[in-house]
Amino acid sequence: MTAGQGLSGAGTGYRGLRRREALDAYVMITPWLLGLVLFTAGPMVASAILAFMKWDIMSPAVWTGLGNFRIALNDELLAKSLGNTAFYTFIGVPINLVNALWLAILLNTDIHGKALYRTWYYLPSVVPSVANAIVWIWILHPQFGVMNAFLSLLGIQGPNWLWDSRMAKPSLMLMNLWGIGSSCIIFLAGLQNVPQTLYEAASIDGAGTIRRFQHVTVPMLTPVIFFNLIMGFIGSFQVFTSAYIMTEGGPRNATLFYVLYLYRNVWEYFKIGYASALAWILFAIIMALTLIQLRLADRWVFYEQELRK
Amino acid sequence: MHLFLVTVGITFLVPLAWLVSSSLKGPGDQFAFPPKWIPGPVHFENYVLAVTLLPFGTFFKNTVMICALNLIGTLISSSLTAFAFARLRFPGRDRLFVILLSTMMLPGIVTLIPTFVMFKQLGWVDTIAPLTVPAFFGGGAFNIFLIRQFYMTIPADLDEAARMDGANSWRIWRQIMLPLTKPALGTVGIFNFLSHWNDFMGPLIYLRSTENYTLALGVAGYQRTWGAEWHLVFASASLMVFPVIIVFFLGQRYFVQGIALTGMGGK
Numbered sequence: 271m272t273a274g275q276g277l278s279g280a281g282t283g284y285r286g287l288r289r290r291e292a293l294d295a296y297v298m299i300t301p302w303l304l305g306l307v308l309f310t311a312g313p314m315v316a317s318a319i320l321a322f323m324k325w326d327i328m329s330p331a332v333w334t335g336l337g338n339f340r341i342a343l344n345d346e347l348l349a350k351s352l353g354n355t356a357f358y359t360f361i362g363v364p365i366n367l368v369n370a371l372w373l374a375i376l377l378n379t380d381i382h383g384k385a386l387y388r389t390w391y392y393l394p395s396v397v398p399s400v401a402n403a404i405v406w407i408w409i410l411h412p413q414f415g416v417m418n419a420f421l422s423l424l425g426i427q428g429p430n431w432l433w434d435s436r437m438a439k440p441s442l443m444l445m446n447l448w449g450i451g452s453s454c455i456i457f458l459a460g461l462q463n464v465p466q467t468l469y470e471a472a473s474i475d476g477a478g479t480i481r482r483f484q485h486v487t488v489p490m491l492t493p494v495i496f497f498n499l500i501m502g503f504i505g506s507f508q509v510f511t512s513a514y515i516m517t518e519g520g521p522r523n524a525t526l527f528y529v530l531y532l533y534r535n536v537w538e539y540f541k542i543g544y545a546s547a548l549a550w551i552l553f554a555i556i557m558a559l560t561l562i563q564l565r566l567a568d569r570w571v572f573y574e575q576e577l578r579k
Numbered sequence: 580m581h582l583f584l585v586t587v588g589i590t591f592l593v594p595l596a597w598l599v600s601s602s603l604k605g606p607g608d609q610f611a612f613p614p615k616w617i618p619g620p621v622h623f624e625n626y627v628l629a630v631t632l633l634p635f636g637t638f639f640k641n642t643v644m645i646c647a648l649n650l651i652g653t654l655i656s657s658s659l660t661a662f663a664f665a666r667l668r669f670p671g672r673d674r675l676f677v678i679l680l681s682t683m684m685l686p687g688i689v690t691l692i693p694t695f696v697m698f699k700q701l702g703w704v705d706t707i708a709p710l711t712v713p714a715f716f717g718g719g720a721f722n723i724f725l726i727r728q729f730y731m732t733i734p735a736d737l738d739e740a741a742r743m744d745g746a747n748s749w750r751i752w753r754q755i756m757l758p759l760t761k762p763a764l765g766t767v768g769i770f771n772f773l774s775h776w777n778d779f780m781g782p783l784i785y786l787r788s789t790e791n792y793t794l795a796l797g798v799a800g801y802q803r804t805w806g807a808e809w810h811l812v813f814a815s816a817s818l819m820v821f822p823v824i825i826v827f828f829l830g831q832r833y834f835v836q837g838i839a840l841t842g843m844g845g846k
Contacts, residue, residue: 287742292669294748299675302660302723305716309694310682316693327696373587381580389831390588396827397595398777400795401816404802405594408601408609408809416597419613448594455835508688511779515799529688536692537784549688556686 320546327540338547348548350523351531354439355507358527362443363502367495370450374457375487388458392451403515406445407432432517435524442512442525453498460494461487492571500563507556528552598820602626602813609809622810629814637790638797639818641707645782645793646775648711653771654764657718658726662752665730666738683720695784705787710778722767729763730756766837769830776823794819 321338325331342348377387394402409416410431418428431441464487472482488495510529513519519526519534532552535545596616601609602625604618629635663669664676698709717723738751746754757764782793792800798819801812827834 288668291667291748295663295667295669295672298659298663298667298748298752301656301715302679302717303675305713306678306682309713309716310685310690313690313693313697314685316696317689320693376580376584379580381584383581387584387588388835391591392834393824393827394591394594396773396823398795398819398823400777400779400799401598401820402594404798404812404816405598405601407802409594409597414610414614416593416614422613448591451591504686508686514779514783515802532688533780536695542692542696546692549686549692553686553689557684 317546317549320543321550322547323543325542327542331543334543338544339551341544342547342551347523347526347531351526351528354524354526355509355528358439358443358509359503359506362446363499363506365443366446366450367453367498367502369447370453370498371457371491371495373450374454374461375483377454377458378461388455391454395449395451399511400515402445402448403512406512407516410441410445433521435520435522438517438521438524442509442516445512453502456498457491457494460491464490489572493573496563496567496571500560503559503563504556507552507559595820598813598817602810602817604810604813606808606810609813625810625814626818629811629818632811633797633801633815634789634792635797635815635818638792638794641791642776642793642795645707645710646772648707649714649775650768650771652711652714652716653718653722654768655718656715657722657767658757658760658764659752660717661723661726661730662748662756664723665727666735666751666756667748679720679723683724691784698785704785705791707786707791709785710775710781722771725767726760726763729760733759762833762836765830765833769826769833770837772826773823776819 320331322333322335323331324334324337373391377384377391381387408414412418412428412430412433415428415431417431421428429437432438468486468490469482472486477485508529509527510533513525513527513530514533517525519530528548529552532545532548535541535548600616600618603621603623604615604625605620605622608615608618664672664679694709695704698704701708703709703712733756737755741751741755777795778793779795779799782796786792786796789797789800798812798815801808801815
């Protein structure tokens, strides 16, 4: 009898502990749940509704259905900003990745002071973007800038960089090369995971440096390349600060990027509804790009698990 | 090989070197051609001028305040949420975790406009509240995810033993998990500090009066308003960079770990 009571007592105790644990867990995640509702789900719903409205904050919002999206279709500045952003992304991101990759391969060879170089190359990517923008305005200054001074040493007449509508985007892309340190380190981490035995096997089969790179390094690195590519695209599609500070979208709208145009629609033209529609269009573009990438990835990204199958 | 890496490395240092060198030049020396690398004479007083002529101290204080509040909010909030998801059993956990993961994919721009309207209605525009309060509500899906992954690697025996000894969930979190996850917290903390120190768009949207400006806004503002005083613009920009470099060298371990672990460059 007493044994039975003890057992049932332990049972409720255990259940009580379980209940206590769940209760504590709910209390612990409450801030996150509140944040989810207040700062993510709520605004998402609001933004989706605003996208179908015309609203300038001052006067009451008016439902316009697909009006904003219809305006977007005929908005020349939007088309311009989208074109700029696409150019900046599809050309700039691959250039950055190629450079980050060869630098990572160099840093992965058995050299002295690897850690030092790693730190060194990573340093520029922590420089605040505002400070970076200010320095680069001067580096790229057509008359007094370091870049053109250097080019003139080589007997080249440097371009007007940021002040030339054809060169403005390439100038910003050039500046971005200074920030490749972070993707370089991600590549480096990937390289260090490539099993040495694969290289040895390839060497025994008579593969030289180039073939080893082609048939061992690149295939083993494809997941990291893929990751860097996706993150690069997502980040690049949201470029804002450099254009806002350095070129103000100019010259002749050459650096009017998508998010800068969206920003102006809210905080300069007070077209809240239209900007919300633009935000969703951007989201759709980024989503689509990511999905296409994922689909394409099946063809070229190689995961080590496949090897073990 | 080393020669090559050093040459590439030198080009990497050009912008930083140019920033520091220009911050020590006299007024108008930026317009020398060819550009002078070594300022002569060296004008250390640019820094004094940059700090005294402008409300630099106020900008600095505001920025530190925003960074500190975000750091506290994010570390407490995200580690607590991550702990619940990683170590506690409760109904609906897995479904909620999927929701958490899916919010990582949502670009901030989609929620930015209504969030702004909400804070405006609350009367929080031109205060640091919109830039700090959200950190206390979860601390960001990515950080929660990262810390959770770290918690998952800690053996379950540890908390079971602690529970036998009568410790409740809160004590297990505070006394066992927090000390064991210092590296993850360090990584999250450092990237968090950097991103708020660097943040330009957030303050640009929410802060209006000069006395509420952050360093990023202040420095960008000088650049716009003081066309001619470039030496002071450079000095103030340098002052914005130095703390980052100090943090970078102090927290180097966490940086490399964090990047390798999370695959992100902190941006």
